[in-house]
Amino acid sequence: MTGVTLKILHGADRGKVYETLEPPFTVGREEGNDIQLNDERVSRCHFKVQRDNDRLVLTDLDSTNGTKVNGTECQLKILRHGDLIAVGRSLMLVGSESQIAARLAAMGTDNPTLSREMASSESSIVVQLNHESKSPFPAEVIQIQEVPAIPDDLSPGQKAQLCEILDYLQSRLHRLIESARTDEANQEVALKLSAWQRMLDTQSRLAAMTRQIADPDWTGND
Numbered sequence: 001m002t003g004v005t006l007k008i009l010h011g012a013d014r015g016k017v018y019e020t021l022e023p024p025f026t027v028g029r030e031e032g033n034d035i036q037l038n039d040e041r042v043s044r045c046h047f048k049v050q051r052d053n054d055r056l057v058l059t060d061l062d063s064t065n066g067t068k069v070n071g072t073e074c075q076l077k078i079l080r081h082g083d084l085i086a087v088g089r090s091l092m093l094v095g096s097e098s099q100i101a102a103r104l105a106a107m108g109t110d111n112p113t114l115s116r117e118m119a120s121s122e123s124s125i126v127v128q129l130n131h132e133s134k135s136p137f138p139a140e141v142i143q144i145q146e147v148p149a150i151p152d153d154l155s156p157g158q159k160a161q162l163c164e165i166l167d168y169l170q171s172r173l174h175r176l177i178e179s180a181r182t183d184e185a186n187q188e189v190a191l192k193l194s195a196w197q198r199m200l201d202t203q204s205r206l207a208a209m210t211r212q213i214a215d216p217d218w219t220g221n222d
Contacts, residue, residue, distance in 0.1 A: 004049065004056065005099070011090030012038040019096070024050035026061070027087070041065050041088030049079065053152075056094075058085065059214065076214035078148075165209070172202045 003020030006027075018035055025034035030044035037046075043063035050057055056079040060067040068086040069077045079085075081095030081103045095103070154162065179195040182188075191199070211218050 002099075004094070005096045006035065006085075007093040008037075009084075009091045009093055011088070013090060021049075023056065024048055027092075028061075037087070037090050039088040039090050042090065046087050047085075056080075063087070075211055169202070169206075172198065 003022050004025075006018045006021060008014050008016045021034065026045055026048045027033055027035040027037065027042075028045040028047075029037055029039060029042045033045060041064075043061070043065070045061050046063045047058055047060050047067045050059070058067065058069065058074070058077045058079050060075050065088055066073045067077075068074070069079070069083055071084075071086070079094050081099040083094045085092040085094065093100075150162070151158075176191065176195055176199055179192055181190045183190065
């Protein structure tokens with residue numbers, strides 16, 4: 001199994017490339033990390049990457065400013081080639097050019113945004129990502145939207161628990177969809193305030209569940 005490639009796209013360490021990293025490895029501001037970032041907004045030991053069978057898993061190590069993958073803050077996240085990791089002022093690209101190209105090729109051409117970006121770049125994806133931008137996330141950030149796979153080798157009890165979670169979400173979404181009012185003339189969909197609050201409550205519960213999965217000792221009282 002090949003090692004992991006991380007390329008620093010933004011931040012004080014911009015331009016550095018770490019190839020064939022062997023998980024587990026850590027990234028942070030302090031000496032002793034496998035990747036040491038010169039970034040005051042990065043925690044001393046910010047996140048780690050480990051391998052779980054054929055998957056790469058990122059875990060935020062209770063960093064002060066958090067870790068984002070593809071623009072979304074996360075505590076625990078499966079990494080894929082082409083993902084962008086943001087910590088402090090630093091932005092990192094996961095994977096070599098060939099690995100990212102292989103992932104895009106495996107996805108086909110169903111994503112017009114990706115197809116357009118690939119066609120406009122005569123050299124590489126990294127060239128597109130390296131353009132200057134006022135935002136910490138370049139306009140050309142790769143947003144590969146894939147449906148998450150159901151975990152392998154679940155026990156019958158775990159499958160039942162997963163079905164309960166999905167049924168709960170489906171029920172909540174169904175009620176929200178039923179309560180929405182569609183204005184085709186203005187191409188808008190309106191929700192009652194009570195429905196909006198239910199959606200926010202669902203998001204809050206999902207955030208708590210995600211945190212609990214990533215940190216089983218977390219009680220919600222921190």
